[in-house]
Amino acid sequence: MTQAEQLGTFVARASYDDLSANAREHLKIRILDSLGCAIGALNAGPVRLIRDQIQEFDGAGICTCIGGGRSAPDRVAFYNSALVRYLDFNDSYLAPRETCHPSDNLGAVLAAAEYHDSSGRELLVALAVSYQVQCRLSDAAPVRDKGFDHTTQGSYAVAAGVARALQLDAMRTAHAIAISGAAFNALRVTRTGTLSHWKGLAYANTAFGATHATFLAGRGITGPLEVFEGNKGFMDSIAGRFEIDWLQEDLERVTRTSIKQFNAEIHSQSAIEGLLELRDRHGFHGADVESIEIEIFDVAHKIIGGGEEGEKKSVATKEQADHSLPYLLAVALLDGQLMPEQYLPERLHREDVQKLLQRIDVRPNASYSARFPAEMPCSITVTLKDRRTFKIEKSDYRGFVSRPIDWNGAIHKFKRLAGTRCDSSAIDEITGIIASLEQARVQDLMHTLEKVHVS
Numbered sequence: 001m002t003q004a005e006q007l008g009t010f011v012a013r014a015s016y017d018d019l020s021a022n023a024r025e026h027l028k029i030r031i032l033d034s035l036g037c038a039i040g041a042l043n044a045g046p047v048r049l050i051r052d053q054i055q056e057f058d059g060a061g062i063c064t065c066i067g068g069g070r071s072a073p074d075r076v077a078f079y080n081s082a083l084v085r086y087l088d089f090n091d092s093y094l095a096p097r098e099t100c101h102p103s104d105n106l107g108a109v110l111a112a113a114e115y116h117d118s119s120g121r122e123l124l125v126a127l128a129v130s131y132q133v134q135c136r137l138s139d140a141a142p143v144r145d146k147g148f149d150h151t152t153q154g155s156y157a158v159a160a161g162v163a164r165a166l167q168l169d170a171m172r173t174a175h176a177i178a179i180s181g182a183a184f185n186a187l188r189v190t191r192t193g194t195l196s197h198w199k200g201l202a203y204a205n206t207a208f209g210a211t212h213a214t215f216l217a218g219r220g221i222t223g224p225l226e227v228f229e230g231n232k233g234f235m236d237s238i239a240g241r242f243e244i245d246w247l248q249e250d251l252e253r254v255t256r257t258s259i260k261q262f263n264a265e266i267h268s269q270s271a272i273e274g275l276l277e278l279r280d281r282h283g284f285h286g287a288d289v290e291s292i293e294i295e296i297f298d299v300a301h302k303i304i305g306g307g308e309e310g311e312k313k314s315v316a317t318k319e320q321a322d323h324s325l326p327y328l329l330a331v332a333l334l335d336g337q338l339m340p341e342q343y344l345p346e347r348l349h350r351e352d353v354q355k356l357l358q359r360i361d362v363r364p365n366a367s368y369s370a371r372f373p374a375e376m377p378c379s380i381t382v383t384l385k386d387r388r389t390f391k392i393e394k395s396d397y398r399g400f401v402s403r404p405i406d407w408n409g410a411i412h413k414f415k416r417l418a419g420t421r422c423d424s425s426a427i428d429e430i431t432g433i434i435a436s437l438e439q440a441r442v443q444d445l446m447h448t449l450e451k452v453h454v455s
Contacts, residue, residue: 003228004181006246007133008174011160014129016121016438018251026254027124027131029410030091032434033259034103035066035449036410037090038083040340040417042067042454046197047086050079050204051454063111064446067421067454073111073215077162078208081107086200087340088322089417092266093135093257094373098142099266099299100150101203102257105130108158108207112165112214113442120437120445122165128251130161135253141239147188148238151206155184158210159217168218176214178223181234184209192309195319259399259410262338264328267300270376271325272332274394278382279333282390286334286356293381294325295365297372304328305362313358318343326357339416376400407435421453 001009019027041047054071061071065079081104084090090103109130113123134157143152159180163173190202217223228234235241262272271294279285294305301307304325312324321327321343330353332338341347368377379393396402398409405413411431418427429448433440 002174002225002230003244003246004174004178004225005170007156007160007177008163008170008172010246010249011129011133011164011173012168012170014125014164014251016125019124019128020252023128023252023254024124025407026257027127028434028437029259029405029407030103030254030257031106031127031437032410032414032431034084034090034106035430035434036414036417037085037087038066038080039421039452040089041083041086042421042452044086046201047079047082050082050201054079063114064450066449067452068450073115074208074212077108077111077211078204079107080110081204081207082201083107085203087263088200088265089260089263089340091257091259093138093253094266094376095135095138095142096373098138098144098150098153100134100138100153102131102134102157102254104154104203104207105134105157105161107204108211109161109165110442110446111211112162114446116166118165118442120433120440120442122167123442124437125251126161126165128254129164130157131254131257132249132251133157133160135256136244136249140242140244141234143238144188146238149186149188149190149202151186151203152184152238154203154206155180155210158207159214162211162214163217166214166218168214172217172220174225175221175223176210176217178225178227179213179217179221180210180223181227182224183213185238191303191323194310195317195323197319199319199323256401258401259405259413261397261399261405262328262332263322263340263342264338265304265323265325267297267376268304268325268328269397269399270394271296271300271378271380272328272338273397274378274380274392275329275333275382276336278380278390278392279336284382284384284390286330286352288384288386289333289356289359290383290385292329292360292383294329294360294362294378296325296362296368296378297376298364298366298369299372300325300376300378301362301364305364307364312362315348315354315357318348321348324357325362326360327353329360330356371395375402418452421455426451
């Protein structure tokens with residue numbers, strides 16, 4: 001069999017019984033976490049533009065948009081994926097040379113599962129499949145250093161999860177994977193230099209395209225089954241040679257993903273927690289600070305610290321702010337938190353944060369780099385204007401694999417994000433359905449999400 005055929009067999013064979021109790025619990029926590037992120041993003045500017053386009057093109061489809069409205073499965077996959085991703089508050093998976101957000105697959109899997117009238121058990125399996133495929137490709141076939149975006153591996157993950165939700169057979173699943181993998185190879189420029197809306201929408205576009213491709217494969221459209229190993233295929237053109245025995249894979253990779261404590265890029269989480277711990281321990285404020293020096297692992301320095309993906313002290317938009325470690329630390333220190341309101345234009349343009357971020361310097365540390373991704377190490381040195389100096393070293397944060405958030409922690413975050421758009425009865429209904437997903441149908445969940453208020 002080709003690699004695509006092996007993968008198609010793995011996807012088609014996957015079952016609820018393959019999931020450990022731990023994996024099932026992790027999946028439910030991530031569904032709740034992702035939906036909280038989605039509801040929290042309902043009023044974001046780019047999301048409104050997407051909703052307007054969906055309603056103009058096709059406002060009477062069969063699948064449900066979170067917050068109301070209906071459309072075709074592929075368009076709903078785009079819209080709901082954009083909601084999950086836009087705040088940059090959803091989960092992450094850290095591989096040595098690639099970072100991804102596996103919950104980016106939820107919007108597409110939900111759309112396909114609703115279309116197919118799937119049970120909650122089937123939703124858990126399909127989502128677990130997409131997590132496994134994306135995380136394992138991030139492990140074995142990183143593409144960031146080649147100039148490609150992590151959404152490239154996502155094309156295979158979306159197709160796999162959607163195919164499983166639609167219960168396609170192994171061969172049609174393989175063709176869905178082949179079409180998607182050949183078609184959606186995205187450039188890393190999306191996340192370098194001056195960042196745009198596309199940073200938060202790139203995976204939604206992959207979800208749209210791969211969902212569309214999978215429905216085509218379900219009708220019998222074929223794709224290049226040698227997409228991985230063939231002449232000019234993924235290995236030959238982008239990733240290089242790698243080996244994954246898909247027939248031996250399990251569905252446990254979800255248990256190695258991390259949930260964000262702060263509304264900020266994943267590699268910043270331990271540094272933000274550390275700075276706030278220093279602040280609380282010693283009682284200083286942003287106005288007291290002369291300088292802050294951060295030593296951190298090289299991936300964080302490259303992506304958000306001013307390394308190879310561009311300088312990070314010119315911050316004028318939400319997209320630039322949530323990928324600037326100086327901004328993230330400055331605003332967290334000033335406000336004592338980092339939530340969606342820290343990205344409002346009136347907040348990020350204020351003089352206090354713009355001045356403080358200029359006094360924050362980020363350097364890579366080779367010993368910390370060697371400990372990543374098993375840890376997220378950093379050290380923070382704060383020098384006050386009165387010349388006092390405080391220092392802290394961190395290896396992880398609350399929400400990291402080593403300190404996971406439990407169901408109660410997930411409910412707390414969900415209420416914080418969704419509480420302005422859901423009353424207590426709606427929150428209880430959503431959390432109750434997810435907690436007992438095995439006894440529910442996906443359409444029950446989507447009916448509840450349809451009623452969430454959009455201002």
